[in-house]
Amino acid sequence: MSREKLERLGLNLPLFPTTSVGSFPKPDYLVRARADFMKGKIAPDQLNGLERKATAFWIETQEKLGVDVLVDGEMYRGDMVAYFAERLPGFTEGGLVRAYGNRYYHKPIVTGEVSWPGPVTVDWWRYAQSLTKKPVKGMLTGAYTIMDWSFNEHYPDRRATAMALAVVIRKEVEALIAAGCKIIQIDEPALSVRSEELPIALEAMENTTKNLDAYFITHACYGEFEQIYPGMLALAVDNFDLEMSNSDLDLLETFRRHPFTKDISFGVVDVHSHRMESAEAVRRRVERALAILPKERIWIDPDCGLKTRTVEEAIDKLRLCVEAAKSFRV
């Protein structure tokens, strides 16, 4: 069904389309430039020029590797929630809180009514798409996750916050579609953290994508999906991009008990490890997927964003995905 939708949208993708989850590592020159920008040492235009240069590098790299559906690599983003919170009226930057170990981030605070300030990601999508004839995904963070990863001082409860954000994210989706984007990924890594709130996450996504004509993907990771499966299949997207390899494909057993009814972007390489899997190990993961899932529904990609790997590691991991996919097409 989803393959028909892709074709109707003019997207003729091969079997086992390859893609990636969104982020790539920033080249050293960009890491330094971002630090210099924060210290006021370089101007916004200078930083923007380097972000565009790094985006072009990653588009070219994905093309050379033979990836089918590209991403811009998020050279201009830091945190996936803070990026939007910094740009949406209604948010205030909060103080530092800990993510883990010695890693801290500024957790946003909803302090007023959230609203859409006009296109946030569209210019970057347009730029990335102008560099390639292959489709580039629009990349957004979902309303439920933005709500869950922010403090709320304005709305009466979590549901109200998520629904207000869904209105905003929908406008960004509409803007991407108007610009010509046909595949839009709306990440919901918080999807599984409160299983009792799955109805809120479902409603928020429904409000975000309903009656809009694009192929929708959502990425989720680090979760107890067993707790929300099969209910999560009602999420209003065409494709679930799931971290599979980090948990040794445990989810396949869950899919065996109750069929997985969407397309799946099947994570075949672990992004949390410097270790490079063998091509054979990656092929075995695809074979295990094929034992449970129809081949027409399987996309191939890494488990999660590759931004925590080195540039070389990220390229090697992507290459593994592409080679595995190609080997199953013959």
Added chain:
Amino acid sequence: MSSLLDSKLPGLRLASTGSYPRIGDGPELQILRRATAALDRGERNMADLLDAENEMTRRAIADQMRAGLEMITDGQIRWYDPISHIASKLDNVKIAGLQRYFDTNFYFRQPVVTGILKRTDALVAKDFSFARNALGHLPTPKHVTGKLSIKPVLTGPYTLAKFSVSSHAGNGAIDSFAALATRALAYADALAAEIIALTQIGASLIQIDEPAIIKYPEDWKIFEKAVAKLIAARDKHASEGRRPELALYTYFHDSAALYEKLIALDVDVIGLDFTYNPKLVELVASLGSPKPLGLGLIDGRNTKLEDVGEVARQIDRLLPKIHGGRAYLNASCGLEYLPRDRAYAKLELLGKIRAAVAA
């Protein structure tokens, strides 16, 4: 003024729930982050890290005292996370990759049990001694003179076991650490030894954090057996007049379904998170409690400051139903999930709420 108010509510004490932010926005509050990063780069040594931990611990204690708390902690400043901090100090545990901690956006490192768990050194007792000493060197605000206490915090055996995995096959399936029950009892043995050590150095109240049990109530029997070992450790030196209180704290989920079982446990205090179920206040008020409660009525996960009058009214409903009118007013969980300025504001709020209750 404070003394007068306190005398009207002698049983309601202001308490910490455990953690406190180890970082703030000012450079003087970032010394631990800088020291840790410098250690990772090989530019500093462990002594430098210890200095920074000590300094931030002193600051956490000072903030709690300044806000008027009477039962404080060391802020768990030295804790990498609530799971690996304890597990990594035991023999035959390896620390592996990151896992999400409940429904927070905070991640812990997962312990892998590789053999018989063994406690060969203090888990938190040395940190407790440091904190108590640091507390003694700070001027005590007049209104808490003679009432100020400090408590050590331990993550409980069930929660540690639930978030660990095993690579140890053991001697047959029954002994295998792959079984949750086996891991929980093994952690309980190690924690029981720590409780005895804490008793010997004079801890009068020990907080045991067991957030996982209210999320996974189906494991109650395992949990109960593990906690029984801690209770036995608490009572071991009772005949010599040394018996600390055990405060069992739960959070990050709705505790309503387990409430009656929790208050029936032979522990001395039960800590509850009221933020997950708006009806929990009514449930507790209707069933009452035969033992003191930790009232987690202040949301430790959101920056919004609660309405003082509303929380005061909730306490008015609860306090008469708690045996002896004895309770701790605290945040729903440790405060390290908040920015430091907001965490301190929450601490100050506790005193304002008690004043409103007493008024």
